[in-house]
Amino acid sequence: MADEATPLPESGPAGAPRGRAHIVIEAEATRDHTEKMLTHFGAQVRVEPEGGNGRRITLTGQPELVPKPIVVPADPSSAAFPMIAALITRGSDLILDGVMMNPLRTGLITTLAEMGASIEELDRRKEGGEDVADLRVRSGALRAVEVPAERAPSMIDEYPVLAVAAAFAEGTTVMRGLKELRVKESDRLAATAALLRANGVAVEINCRPERMDPPDKLLAMAVEIGCLFAIDSDAHAPGQLDWLGNGTARADAIEIPPERVINTRGADAISG
Numbered sequence: 031m032a033d034e035a036t037p038l039p040e041s042g043p044a045g046a047p048r049g050r051a052h053i054v055i056e057a058e059a060t061r062d063h064t065e066k067m068l069t070h071f072g073a074q075v076r077v078e079p080e081g082g083n084g085r086r087i088t089l090t091g092q093p094e095l096v097p098k099p100i101v102v103p104a105d106p107s108s109a110a111f112p113m114i115a116a117l118i119t120r121g122s123d124l125i126l127d128g129v130m131m132n133p134l135r136t137g138l139i140t141t142l143a144e145m146g147a148s149i150e151e152l153d154r155r156k157e158g159g160e161d162v163a164d165l166r167v168r169s170g171a172l173r174a175v176e177v178p179a180e181r182a183p184s185m186i187d188e189y190p191v192l193a194v195a196a197a198f199a200e201g202t203t204v205m206r207g208l209k210e211l212r213v214k215e216s217d218r219l220a221a222t223a224a225l226l227r228a229n230g231v232a233v234e235i236n237c238r239p240e241r242m243d244p245p246d247k248l249l250a251m252a253v254e255i256g257c258l259f260a261i262d263s264d265a266h267a268p269g270q271l272d273w274l275g276n277g278t279a280r281a282d283a284i285e286i287p288p289e290r291v292i293n294t295r296g297a298d299a300i301s302g
Contacts, residue, residue: 061183071098123166131154135185136185149167171200176205186211260291
């Protein structure tokens with residue numbers, strides 16, 4: 031789970047000989063705050079790649095840990111909210127102090143940069159064994175991206191707030207590898223859909239014949255979690271308005287309830 035530290039014993043199993051190597055092998059790299067903290071306190075920790083995306087972590091058992099001052103960096107998950115608020119609020123220019131820049135936690139910042147976000151690192155430094163920086167965030171236009179599944183571990187808690195940024199971006203944003211959000215403390219996918227629905231955000235069904243976006247599988251998932259929909263003709267000439275039938279046919283095939291298609295509403299309901 032994203033909220034767990036890497037499962038390393040702090041001083042090795044009880045009774046284990048001093049100097050014995052304890053090894054943890056991860057099929058997929060998880061957050062490494064425990065390893066960095068133990069190293070900061072004097073433990074001998076070695077981290078090596080394992081397989082495609084995993085890690086092999088070796089701790090020399092029962093080390094003599096030495097107390098040291100430690101500064102707890104600003105949590106990237108908490109920083110995500112003012113960061114995105116600044117990006118989507120015209121005229122914003124915000125400094126976030128001491129944000130953790132651990133590569134296993136910066137998936138959101140990487141994604142926002144791909145979306146064209148203005149996020150500038152200031153005074154990058156090490157604190158308590160962690161990479162830290164002040165971040166200057168300025169508002170600006172965002173563009174849609176496809177977020178790969180392999181990035182999910184580095185931003186699993188930030189997808190709901192990323193959905194807010196995606197609602198303000200030009201184009202259709204696709205996020206993959208989110209199955210864990212269904213089984214965390216709550217169903218965060220359903221909660222995200224409810225958040226977007228409450229704010230009038232809809233999934234666009236494009237009607238252009240050569241475009242079938244979003245794919246039917248994603249549309250079905252959007253139906254399941256309760257999203258609203260907008261059928262967009264994508265017309266650039268009067269004769270192309272007939273394309274609207276393509277979108278309505280797709281909506282019918284996916285069994286989207288008419289009341290969840292905002293095109294079926296009157297002008298007052300849409301504008302209000």
